[in-house]
């Protein structure tokens with residue numbers, strides 16, 4: 031999705047740091063300004079106006095000060111004290127107003143920061159939620175995602191701070207320049223020239239920082255990963271059981287040392303740039319002050335004028351520094367924002383999923399789940415797969431080669447094969463999570479290989495081996511199978527019953543409202559098999575006509591597994607089921623069985639046909655069955 035506020039400068043794959051060219055800067059800053067206005071128009075305009083008041087207001091105290099000095103020197107003791115006091119009070123009053131404007135601007139800054147953060151992170155989420163799953167297989171995508179997430183958090187705000195500081199500095203510079211021009215116009219361009227080295231330094235320094243962080247993204251991701259392993263509950267028990275904490279910690283420390291070294295080098299390079307720029311700027315400013323002094327000494331300028339001019343030149347110097355601090359921020363943020371814009375441009379045209387409206391009755395596009403009902407399959411009466419070939423982006427060889435199969439609506443088809451033979455991958459293709467490089471998927475002779483996957487997935491349920499454990503309420507864990515009608519408590523309970531999870535969930539302290547997972551206050555953890563029942567309930571609750579179950583009973587106890595498969599036919603009657611399982615006792619009840627071997631279909635048929643064929647299936651079946659039989663008595667002879 032292209033966001034007008036984040037229109038891409040370039041959406042190319044950034045394997046190299048993007049180049050920021052001077053001619054692109056106005057466009058980039060314009061884009062960033064649009065982003066700010068889209069995210070927080072009111073807050074931004076208010077803050078900018080206050081900063082402008084703060085900046086422009088400086089001119090009056092300077093001119094007021096010069097007037098006071100003039101009166102004192104010219105009129106001496108004869109001048110009116112009351113008039114002078116009034117003028118002094120006015121000047122102080124103005125300084126107060128300026129201070130107030132600045133204070134209010136600062137106080138609104140936190141809100142602005144949060145609004146920008148939300149908006150920019152929202153655009154990052156637009157990409158993360160809608161981009162094809164395949165991108166998550168690519169390290170380059172993760173590098174970009176990491177940078178975009180980091181940039182979204184801090185860079186838009188940094189940009190507005192830079193813009194604010196610059197606006198304020200430009201306004202006050204303008205004010206002081208006007209005051210200086212009233213004294214001696216020549217001094218204005220001479221003083222402003224002193225700002226040029228600072229401006230170039232900002233540009234260069236920002237670039238140096240971005241290049242360093244760009245180079246460091248993969249290492250930084252590794253560091254974050256190690257931190258994650260060391261700090262999350264998921265990994266904590268294995269880290270302890272294997273005594274890995276010290277080893278992993280040392281790796282994290284090493285990566286951190288490398289990062290620190292890189293940051294030191296970068297900081298030194300940036301410091302060199304800054305020192306050089308400040309020296310050049312300081313010399314230029316000193317020369318202007320020398321000129322003022324010379325003019326005063328040679329009588330070219332009155333003493334009061336020279337005093338005010340010197341003050342104005344010094345103040346201008348300070349303002350130029352403030353402006354440089356602004357441009358520092360601006361040019362530091364610019365390449366990161368360009369990178370972010372490129373990432374945001376990756377979002378496909380589809381809109382992000384709609385969120386349920388609080389308090390609004392959820393729409394129910396599907397009929398309430400009635401697991402005993404026999405709805406006609408929505409998608410197909412016959413699904414055909416023709417010569418499917420698929421390779422993962424990071425893989426060297428195809429994982430599936432010329433796979434062809436057929437599934438009739440209402441059938442239970444099983445996929446078996448050894449570890450790594452491609453079963454889960456085929457399930458991912460059939461649920462339209464990935465697109466094959468070759469071959470077709472046909473619904474009743476209609477090629478749906480390139481159809482809108484979101485629409486197709488509406489009629490599919492997939493329960494993966496590594497299903498999610500949502501740290502939400504038990505009811506949510508089930509209801510998220512079809513969030514649009516997650517409030518339908520009767521249906522949630524029905525799905526939980528079908529999956530053998532109802533008694534367990536009803537017995538929790540707050541029943542279905544109990545929070546699952548102990549990471550949040552009041553949360554309760556479940557056993558592996560109990561979690562699997564909840565995941566199965568979620569799959570049932572989805573109530574889709576085509577159900578893909580990848581090892582749905584891997585962690586269920588023998589009784590639960592037996593019960594489930596006893597009931598499966600009844601529970602899922604009328605639905606098409608693709609069942610992946612290593613348990614042949616389960617597989618044998620399928621209408622048709624496909625055996626995968628090294629990414630190819632090695633054989634297929636009914637259990638009886640495959641057993642009579644005496645091929646791979648018969649071999650695996652017999653091997654497993656032998657494990658349940660009494661061992662052969664040892665030959666004592």
Ligand SMILES: Nc1ncnc2c1ncn2[C@@H]1O[C@H](COP(=O)(O)OP(=O)(O)OP(=O)(O)O)[C@@H](O)[C@H]1O
Nearest residue numbers: 167422424425429448449450451452453454455456
């Ligand atoms: N995301 C991935 N990127 C690269 N290769 C992958 C990816 N996922 C799986 N593979 C590879 O694809 C092959 C098939 O994996 P798949 O998960 O489909 O096998 P499977 O038959 O389901 O195995 P299992 O019985 O162990 O679940 C394996 O060699 C695996 O290494």
